[in-house]
Amino acid sequence: xxxxSQFSIFRQRxxxxxxxxxxxxxxxxxxxxxxxxxxxxxxxxxxxxxxIVIPKDKLIPQGxxxxxxxxxxxxxxxxIVELESIPANELDLQWKVVVPxxxxxxxxxxxxxxGTKKHTLQAFSxxxxxxxxxxxxxxxxxxxxxxxxxxxxxxxxGKGRNNKRRQYGGGTVSVDKQIFNPxxxxxxxxxxxxxxxxxxxxxxxxxxxxxxxxxxxxxNHYGIKRYGRGNNGNLPVPRRDExxxxxxxxxxxxGNPLTESEYDLIINDGIMALATQIADIYEKQKHEYQNxxxxxxxxxxxxxxxxxLWLSGGWRNPERNEWFSNATNGIHQRGGAIDLIPNEAPGxxxxxxxxxxxxxxxxxxGQQLQAxxxxxxxxxxxxxxxxRNDIEPQNGIPDAFDKADHLHINIDYEPK
Amino acid sequence: xxxxxxxxxxFLWPLSIYAETGFNELFDTELxxxxxxxxxxxxxxxxxxxxxxxxxxxxxxxxxxxxxxxLQQQPQHPIxxxxxxxxxxxxxxxxxxxxxxxxxxxxxxxxxxxxxAMMLDNNNSPHLTAAIYATMKHGLPLNNKIKALQKELSLGxxxxxxxxxxxxxxxxxxxxxxxxxxxxxxxxxxxxxxxMKARGLDQSIYQQLVSQARKSIETPKTLxxxxxxxxxxxxxxxxxxxxQSFTTQILWLLITLSVVLFIVAIIYERRQHKKNQNKR
Numbered sequence: 001x002x003x004x005s006q007f008s009i010f011r012q013r014x015x016x017x018x019x020x021x022x023x024x025x026x027x028x029x030x031x032x033x034x035x036x037x038x039x040x041x042x043x044x045x046x047x048x049x050x051x052i053v054i055p056k057d058k059l060i061p062q063g064x065x066x067x068x069x070x071x072x073x074x075x076x077x078x079x080i081v082e083l084e085s086i087p088a089n090e091l092d093l094q095w096k097v098v099v100p101x102x103x104x105x106x107x108x109x110x111x112x113x114x115g116t117k118k119h120t121l122q123a124f125s126x127x128x129x130x131x132x133x134x135x136x137x138x139x140x141x142x143x144x145x146x147x148x149x150x151x152x153x154x155x156x157x158g159k160g161r162n163n164k165r166r167q168y169g170g171g172t173v174s175v176d177k178q179i180f181n182p183x184x185x186x187x188x189x190x191x192x193x194x195x196x197x198x199x200x201x202x203x204x205x206x207x208x209x210x211x212x213x214x215x216x217x218x219x220n221h222y223g224i225k226r227y228g229r230g231n232n233g234n235l236p237v238p239r240r241d242e243x244x245x246x247x248x249x250x251x252x253x254x255g256n257p258l259t260e261s262e263y264d265l266i267i268n269d270g271i272m273a274l275a276t277q278i279a280d281i282y283e284k285q286k287h288e289y290q291n292x293x294x295x296x297x298x299x300x301x302x303x304x305x306x307x308x309l310w311l312s313g314g315w316r317n318p319e320r321n322e323w324f325s326n327a328t329n330g331i332h333q334r335g336g337a338i339d340l341i342p343n344e345a346p347g348x349x350x351x352x353x354x355x356x357x358x359x360x361x362x363x364x365x366g367q368q369l370q371a372x373x374x375x376x377x378x379x380x381x382x383x384x385x386x387x388r389n390d391i392e393p394q395n396g397i398p399d400a401f402d403k404a405d406h407l408h409i410n411i412d413y414e415p416k
Numbered sequence: 417x418x419x420x421x422x423x424x425x426x427f428l429w430p431l432s433i434y435a436e437t438g439f440n441e442l443f444d445t446e447l448x449x450x451x452x453x454x455x456x457x458x459x460x461x462x463x464x465x466x467x468x469x470x471x472x473x474x475x476x477x478x479x480x481x482x483x484x485x486x487l488q489q490q491p492q493h494p495i496x497x498x499x500x501x502x503x504x505x506x507x508x509x510x511x512x513x514x515x516x517x518x519x520x521x522x523x524x525x526x527x528x529x530x531x532x533a534m535m536l537d538n539n540n541s542p543h544l545t546a547a548i549y550a551t552m553k554h555g556l557p558l559n560n561k562i563k564a565l566q567k568e569l570s571l572g573x574x575x576x577x578x579x580x581x582x583x584x585x586x587x588x589x590x591x592x593x594x595x596x597x598x599x600x601x602x603x604x605x606x607x608x609x610x611x612m613k614a615r616g617l618d619q620s621i622y623q624q625l626v627s628q629a630r631k632s633i634e635t636p637k638t639l640x641x642x643x644x645x646x647x648x649x650x651x652x653x654x655x656x657x658x659x660q661s662f663t664t665q666i667l668w669l670l671i672t673l674s675v676v677l678f679i680v681a682i683i684y685e686r687r688q689h690k691k692n693q694n695k696r
Contacts, residue, residue, distance in 0.1 A: 160444050161545050163572030167446070228438050255621060260577055312579035324576045326441050339577065345590035345632060346583050347553070347565075378550045378574055379442060380462040389512045392523060392555030403554050405580065 034202045035190070038080040040212075044240050050209040051079070052216050053148040053184065060222050061236040064334055065269045066413055073219070073237060078110050079206055081188045082140035089133040091192050091199070095141045098187040099124040103178060107186065110142040130193065141188065150220035151179040156227035158323040168227070171322030175210075175262045181217050181319045184208050210263050211243045217318040218333075226328045233328050235318075238267055242335075247272050252279035254343055255311035266315045267335030270411045274371060275311060275338050278362070278409065282309055285361030294357060296396030305342065305354040312406055313339035326379075337410035346405060355401040362409075373409040375400055381408075437462040439499070444545040444574075447495055450486055453479055454499050460506040461551075476507050494537040494544050498552065501529030523555070531560055534567070546571035562591050582608070582622045586629040593633055601633050 039051040054060070054076040063070040087093055095113065099105030105124025106117065113135070115128040131138040152168050160166030172180040185207035192200040208216065215237050224233040246266045249257045253275060259266045286304055293301035315335040321327070331337040342354030355375065362373050374381040386400040393402060439454035440447055442462060447454055457479055459465065465472060483500045490496060504526035511519040530552045537544045544552075549568035553561050565588050568574060573581040585608040592601035609626055612618050 157441070157444070159572070161543070161571055166444065228441050254624065255579060256577075310579060310583075312575075312583075313577045341579060341583060343628070345629070346587040347561075348587075348590055377554075378547060379576075380437070383462075383509070384464050385509055385512065389509060391508060391512055391519060405550075405575065 034084050034200075035188075035204045036080075036082050036084055037188075037204055037206060038077070039206050041074045041077050042240060045209075045212055048209045049204065049206050050212045051145065051184075051206065052208070052212050052219060053145050054219065055147055055149075058223060060219060062239055063242070064218070064236045064238040064267060065242055066334075066336065066411065068239065068242060070236060076144060078142050078144045079186070080140060080142050081190075081204060081206075083190065083202070086139050087192055091194055092130040092132050093138060093193070094130050094191045095128040096189040096191070097126045097141075097143065098189070100185060100187065101178065101182065104146065104148070104182060104184050106146055108144040108146065110144065111137070111140070113138070113141075141190075145184065145186070148184065148216065148220065150224050153225070154227045155221065155224045155233060155322060155328045157326045171319050171324070173260075173262070173320050173323055175213065177319070181213055181317075183213055184216075210265055211240050214238065214243055214263055214265065214317055215240070221318045221322075221328070224328065228326070230326070231329060235329050235333055242267055242269075244268060249311060250276040250279050252276075252283060252308060253311045253340075254308050255341075256314065258311065258314035258338070259316070260313065261315065261317045261320055263317060267333075268315065269335040271314050271335055271338050274369075274409065274411060275314075277365075277369065278338075278340065279309060281361045281365050282358055285357055285364065289357060294353070294360070297390050297398065298396045300396060302353050302356075302397075303350075305344070305350060305357055307343040307350070307354055309358070310341045310343045311338060312341050313337075331410040331413070334413075336413065337408060339406045339408055341406050347402075349395065349397070352395075352397045352401040352404075355404045355407070356397060358407060359401065362407075370412050371409050372412055373407060375404040375406075376408050377403040377405050443498075443547045443551070445495060445542065445548070447542070449490075450482070450496070450499070453482055457499055457503045457506065461502050472510060476503060476510060479503050480507070492536055492540045493542070494533045494540055495542050495548070497529050497533035497536060498544060498548050501526045501533060501552070504529060527556055527560075530556060530564075534560070534563060537567075546574040550574040558591065558595050562588070562595060562597075565591060578622070582612075582625045585611075586625050586632075589629045590632050598633065605629055605633060 037049050038046060039049050040046045045051060052073075054073055056076070060073045061070050062073050081095075083093075095111075095115075097107055099107065100123050102119060102122060102124050105119075107124075107126060109115070109126065111128075113128040113131060115126055118125045118127070128141075150170070152170050154168065154170075156166065156169045158165050158169035158171035160169060170180065175181060176183040185205060187203065187205055189201060189203045191198050192202075218235060218237040221233040221235065222237065226232055243265050244267075246257050246259060246264065247268065249255070250272070258268065258271055258275065286306075289302075289304040293304065296302050313332060314337070316324070316330070316332040318333055321330055321333050325332075340358070342351055342358065344351035344354055359375065362369065376382070382400040382404065386403065387398050389399050390396065391399055395402070437455065437459045439445065439451070439458040442458050456475070460472075460476065480500070480503055483496065483503060487493070487496055487500060504522045508519045508522035508526060511522065533544060533548075534552070544567070546568045549564045549571065550573075553564035553568065555561075556564060565584070569581075569584050569588055573584045575581055575584070585604070589601050589604045589608070592598075592604055605626070608629065609618070612620075612622060612626065617623075
């Protein structure tokens with residue numbers, strides 16, 4: 001009994017020691033005090049050892065918000081990984097770069113070191129020869145990431161029958177999904193050897209952070225050919241400071257927090273203010289109808305809806321947009337549009353009345369909203385006659401409100 | 417009619433080539449026959465067309481004839497039946513203001529074509545998509561509407577976000593309740609919950625929709641919302657399903673028995689009380 005207890009204490013201590021050792025190793029590897037890394041012309045991106053891959057053959061605008069200054073993305077700068085201190089002459093050193101997924105590699109080496117490439121099913125790696133003191137600039141490794149392109153080659157809505165991907169369809173609702181929005185990364189190692197003995201190993205990880213993954217999605221969609229009719233991709237790339245944390249949803253609204261994206265980040269080009277404004281005018285309109293009821297087309301008073309509005313959509317990252325929508329340049333990607341649903345069973349009379357009240361509240365607000373709105377059903381806007389006709393169901397409510405499955409509203413990008 | 421057709425081909429054909437709304441894109445299909453005509457029908461369905469009224473009518477009727485001819489050769493093609501129904505829907509909308517009766521006639525034709533498409537979809541390809549079912553469900557008789565709704569649900573819905581899908585579940589439950597199919601509504605609610613749990617969303621914002629859907633089942637019939645459409649009214653739901661009436665009968669029987677037992681107990685108590693008094 002006593003022996004077992006002693007063994008248990010010993011096991012606990014051993015575990016703690018192991019954890020501490022691993023933590024120290026990780027800390028040492030992550031802090032890479034001996035390596036200095038340059039990955040991006042953007043200061044914030046560089047500090048995070050993050051990057052975007054900019055194609056050589058495209059001039060891509062940046063600045064996506066309505067009032068953002070527009071300019072062109074800077075050219076790709078090469079990655080530079082260098083030892084902080086020049087190694088002593090008696091030491092040899094060897095560089096190694098590992099690209100953890102074969103699909104994202106190779107690298108384009110700029111340093112003039114001899115080396116060998118190795119392809120496996122999962123990964124790509126490159127390793128230099130042992131570099132002695134005669135090799136000039138051996139303390140510095142310079143390389144570029146491989147060009148990254150949109151997959152598939154055309155923009156085509158991905159979601160199809162049974163929620164399965166359509167033939168040649170693109171997009172994903174996930175983050176870090178191979179071929180669509182992978183988190184590209186490069187592990188760089190340098191070994192220092194004295195005689196036959198390796199005396200030090202330093203390593204660093206150059207890896208896209210979430211903001212740069214989002215920016216890369218926009219780069220990949222710029223200029224992309226659209227399958228079918230419509231414009232090719234032409235949305236500018238957001239700057240890092242245009243990508244922010246997700247604000248709290250306005251209290252008067254139910255549903256999603258302005259985005260369903262899995263990045264936990266958002267581009268908010270005025271949608272928060274717009275959502276707040278709409279929730280407010282909808283509540284006021286309901287209050288007004290409580291005193292003076294809305295009448296149907298047969299002049300019968302209608303009950304005032306009690307339900308709130310449900311925020312069903314806001315900002316979409318381009319890959320999510322491509323999964324759900326044919327709109328290559330849809331305003332949801334600019335962080336300038338939201339979708340709203342009355343919190344009622346769709347297709348019910350209550351839902352139709354709520355859409356009617358919402359519509360009237362927007363029409364009454366008119367130009368003060370500085371926005372564009374439309375009721376949509378099944379991927380299309382309502383026709384004018386549907387706001388007039390009461391064909392099916394013939395229930396005293398215009399068909400547009402019976403059929404609507406959401407209200408789309410976006411800030412006005414071309415105010416008159 | 418030949419002259420009208422000739423007019424169409426001479427003056428309107430170029431328009432049809434440059435139709436704005438692609439059928440295949442709007443309905444997620446891979447249709448490879450009658451693509452130009454299908455695009456044109458989809459354009460009338462999805463957009464305000466600003467052309468002379470007479471030419472619109474001519475084009476819609478010619479499209480109708482063309483579809484009829486092709487359907488004679490391929491009568492088992494579910495998507496062609498859907499396009500035919502969609503074109504009837506366009507004709508119904510076109511005549512809504514000018515000729516109410518004709519509009520209603522086209523609407524009935526549309527419903528028949530949609531029902532035919534749904535029937536053929538069980539055993540024939542190319543199959544209908546979620547986007548097609550989402551379009552067809554509007555204005556069908558209630559039981560057919562429920563079929564379309566459930567089919568759309570099984571195909572993953574046609575929304576642009578997660579919310580649409582869970583609201584579709586609620587719509588299904590609500591429609592079943594309206595049709596007086598309460599047990600099915602309860603089953604549908606359970607399915608919704610199960611699916612949410614399986615997808616790890618049982619603690620998510622969508623859980624609110626489950627509660628609301630449950631409430632709509634629990635709402636007593638007298639407070640239930642009125643039937644929403646004329647077409648819904650055509651198919652009057654049965655007053656009570658056999659299971660419901662059986663439960664109600666048992667409930668009444670139990671209440672009656674309880675009252676009778678209560679009265680018997682009181683009478684017995686009084687008699688005992690009197691007997692005791694007499695003994696004293």
